[in-house]
Amino acid sequence: MSAIPPLHAPPRLRMTGIRKAFPGVRALDGVDLEVLPGEVHVLLGENGAGKSTLMQILAGACPRDAGTLELDGRVVTIGSPRDARALRIAVIQQELQLVPELSVAENVLLGRLPHRLGVVDRAALTRHAASALAPLDPDIDVRQRAGALRLGAQQLVEIARALSTDAQLLVLDEPTSALTDRETTRLFAVLRTLTSRGVSVIYISHRLDEVFTIGDRVTVLRDGRSVATMPLADTDRRTLIRAMTDREVTETTPRRAAHSSALPAERLTVRGLCTHDVLHDVSLHVRAGEIVGVAGLLGAGRTEVARAIFGIDPIGAGTIAIDGRMLALRTPRDAIAAGLGFVTEDRKREGLLLDRSVQENIALPVLRSLSRWGVMRRAAERSLATGFITSLRVRTPTPRQPVRTLSGGNQQKVVLAKWLATGARVLLLDEPTRGVDVGAKEEMHALIRRLASEGVAILLLSSDLPELLALADRTYVMRDGRVVGELQGDAQSAEQVMALAVGA
Amino acid sequence: MIRSSPNVDAPVPPLWHRLLRSREAGTGVGLLVLCLGLWIATPFFATVDNLLNVAEQSTIVGTLAIGMTFVILTGGIDLSVGSVVALAGVVLALVLRGGHGVPLAMLAAFAAGISAGAINGALVAFGRLPAFIATLGMMSVARGVALVLADGRPISGFPDALRALSTTRVGGVPVSVLIMLALFALAHFVLHYTMLGRSTYAIGGNEEASRLAGIPVARTKVIIYAIAGASAAATAVLLLARLNSAQPIAGIGYELDAIAAVVIGGTSLLGGAGSVTGTLIGALIMSVLRNGLNLLGVSSYVQQIAIGVVIVVAVLVDMALHKRSQTLTV
Incomplete structure (x- = not known):
């Protein structure tokens, strides 16, 4: 951790009494935040606590109602993202902002392309971009199309873009949610280099492990207020979680008791699954009421397994059966009819109609059963939605609320509700708690357990190892598109999983 | 952001409140202001x-714009409808001239329109293919077929x-x-009360999510474009009744008028947001504008300028209002 300069130096950033209200919601209700030069300042809080709004104000994307901002002791106003850039503030959003059709290099230097008389200097472009990206991942070819990269690599490109702006204050919002451990380690090394040069970092993450690894101090937000600021060296997880939630939660719930010897029948059986590019001979099964994890480094083929099972990607060879009945799945529609549900990794792109209501989103896969002669039965639709809003505790003022306005955890519950509405017997969950806060994560875990206890077969694809270990009855480990191991009961440990995943 | 407990029984806000907040509010106010201005400016308007x-x-553009609204809601566009109006009109005329009754002729016209769609x-x-x-291809093909069938000449003399x-x-x-109002009412019902309507908004809002939710995206799109073809056929019937003549060169540029009506009506070209109510208002605005400028003795050349300006201003205003309604959504 970097040395903290003497306290009489003005802080890099001081936000005082920041307030922001949206109609009906007080998003920020007096937030104070002080970030010193050369420190990594962690911002913690549940989704909805106000972190994102606060950072939007800092990024110039959203005006504040009250409060002052000082940079290096000077009062500043940030009216636009351009102002933020001029003040050498770089914000890396949680949502990717890449232009998929442009090359990696063009994305890194977007808006600042090196040029001679308006003609892009391609050599300089490649050189600058490669040098910005190299410390994060030297293997990414900067000339390839950004859209062709997997999510984690795209995230790195995004980070490289911010790093290359020569910012003095860097905001990272959940930067590691799509990164492998190795990439995370590299990112942290880069951050340490930056802070040793006096750059300040505001770091938002729900992963307490990395918060303790990288952070110097932490400010906890709760319900739009800053409730505590302290050095991370003087605190522990329990204290932080309590400050965030104002209630005791057990962070990692112990694994469920192993199933009794009388095993229920296999509900989902996959044999010899191959896709032409990624998967090789993948076989796995999930019994009714079982939670089966799939672990593996990014790029190991986890998501591809789910996509192939759900009829999205064409299958080269292999069979998929539910309750022993062989399925010929050619489209997601077939998969849904067969009793499958798929909570995708990227809920905004693949899961939700952001501008439509909670109610319409939940009804989407079951329009047919909610209609008669093609006409929607609105009362039935509403009561279906209301039922799930209550049972999953979706925090929304009404079922007609546009999904866009909900927090990440609540959006994810809407996605889950969609599949529960279909009465799915097999749920494929791909990173079900990506980008949701600790409290919502616990809730989601409890929900997953509840569904399993009701007999749903659950295939859990997750890069969050503690999550897998806490939930899964069994875990398959994948590497390079193959299943390289299966761990059961007490044999499932972080060390075992990692050993298989990296091929040690 | 939302911390309140699930208050699912919250009362639906009062009607005027919802009206004011709806996407159509701005366009409706625009129409009223326009009418008010013309009322003051000329005694012949009101x-x-x-x-x-x-x-x-307004019936021609209005009827044509109904189908266009469906297509644009899915994020598509249909440039062929003007030509399809001509094609359906020629088919209608030929069947009539062949001595068959009006019902059969209308059936044939709709079959032509729906097939093209x-x-x-x-x-x-x-x-x-991009829509x-x-x-664009169909625009040329349908026009060509109409010309071939009619041998390039107008057909007239109908029952x-x-x-x-x-x-x-x-x-x-x-x-x-x-008839136009009935068709608008039908379209409104389909869009807001049926599976097809839900699928239309869903595909326009997020096609990938819709596909993964099991919406038959391809089938729905075929139906949507067929609806645009049907609305072109309905337009052809109205046009023929008015002109008493079927012209293979009818309807040139109508597709752009229809798109203008949809866009003035607040439907997003990106898809997923908008309504036929807005489109009706949009078609009326264009009609009122042309009529008012005529009454004021403005030349048809200048009218073109005015309509162009209105299209752009309407969308600018809508975007500003939409931004507002995004922060106000409760």
């Missing part, structure tokens, strides 16, 4: 006869039953206006 005339003038839809949905390209569509009045209101 007469019953003139207003009915305005309504009648379904081909567009299939090219977009299964051929994965712009597929319908009174068809003429009656443009001459009959019910309680003083031209029957063509009533």
Whole structure:
């Protein structure tokens, strides 16, 4: 951790009494935040606590109602993202902002392309971009199309873009949610280099492990207020979680008791699954009421397994059966009819109609059963939605609320509700708690357990190892598109999983 | 952001409140202001006869824009509808001239319109062509087929039953206006109360999520473009009744008027947001504007400028209002 300069130096950033209200919601209700030069300042809080709004104000994307901002002791106003850039503030959003059709290099230097008389200097472009990206991942070819990269690599490109702006204050919002451990380690090394040069970092993450690894101090937000600021060296997880939630939660719930010897029948059986590019001979099964994890480094083929099972990607060879009945799945529609549900990794792109209501989103896969002669039965639709809003505790003022306005955890519950509405017997969950806060994560875990206890077969694809270990009855480990191991009961440990995943 | 407990029984806000907040509010206010201005500017505008005339003038673009609204809601576009109007009109005329009755002729016209639309839809949905390209092709093909069938000449002389569509009045209101309003009501019902409507908004809002939710995206698109073809056929019937003549060169540029009506009505070209109510208001705005400028003695050249400006201003205002409604959504 970097040395903290003497306290009489003005802080890099001081936000005082920041307030922001949206109609009906007080998003920020007096937030104070002080970030010193050369420190990594962690911002913690549940989704909805106000972190994102606060950072939007800092990024110039959203005006504040009250409060002052000082940079290096000077009062500043940030009216636009351009102002933020001029003040050498770089914000890396949680949502990717890449232009998929442009090359990696063009994305890194977007808006600042090196040029001679308006003609892009391609050599300089490649050189600058490669040098910005190299410390994060030297293997990414900067000339390839950004859209062709997997999510984690795209995230790195995004980070490289911010790093290359020569910012003095860097905001990272959940930067590691799509990164492998190795990439995370590299990112942290880069951050340490930056802070040793006096750059300040505001770091938002729900992963307490990395918060303790990288952070110097932490400010906890709760319900739009800053409730505590302290050095991370003087605190522990329990204290932080309590400050965030104002209630005791057990962070990692112990694994469920192993199933009794009388095993229920296999509900989902996959044999010899191959896709032409990624998967090789993948076989796995999930019994009714079982939670089966799939672990593996990014790029190991986890998501591809789910996509192939759900009829999205064409299958080269292999069979998929539910309750022993062989399925010929050619489209997601077939998969849904067969009793499958798929909570995708990227809920905004693949899961939700952001501008439509909670109610319409939940009804989407079951329009047919909610209609008669093609006409929607609105009362039935509403009561279906209301039922799930209550049972999953979706925090929304009404079922007609546009999904866009909900927090990440609540959006994810809407996605889950969609599949529960279909009465799915097999749920494929791909990173079900990506980008949701600790409290919502616990809730989601409890929900997953509840569904399993009701007999749903659950295939859990997750890069969050503690999550897998806490939930899964069994875990398959994948590497390079193959299943390289299966761990059961007490044999499932972080060390075992990692050993298989990296091929040690 | 939302910390309140699930208050699912919250009362629905009062009607005027919802009206004011709806996407159509801005466009509706625009229409009212326009009418008010013309009322003050010229004594000839706010007469019953003139207003009915305005309504009648709006039927062609209005009817055509109904199908266009569906297509644009899915994020597509249909450039072929003007040509399909001509094609359906020629088919209608030929069947009539062949001595068959009006019902059979209308059936044939709709079959032609729906086929052209379904081909567009299939090219977009299964051929994965951009809608712009597929319908640009159909624009030329349908026009060509119309010219071939009619041998390049207008066809005229139709039974009174068809003429009656443009001459009959019910309680003083031209029957063509009533037909258009009925079609708008039907479209409104389909969009807001049926599976097809839900699928339309869903595909426009997020096609990938819709596909993964099991919405039959391709099939729905074919249906949507077929609806655009059907609305072109309906337009052809109204046009023929009015002109008493089928012209293979009819309807040139109509597709752009229809798109303008949809866009002025607040439907997003990106898809997923908008309504036929807005489109009706949009078609009326264009009709009122043309009529008012005529009454004021403004030349038709200048009218073109005015309409162009209105399109751009309407969308600018809508974008500003939409931004507002995004922060106000409760």
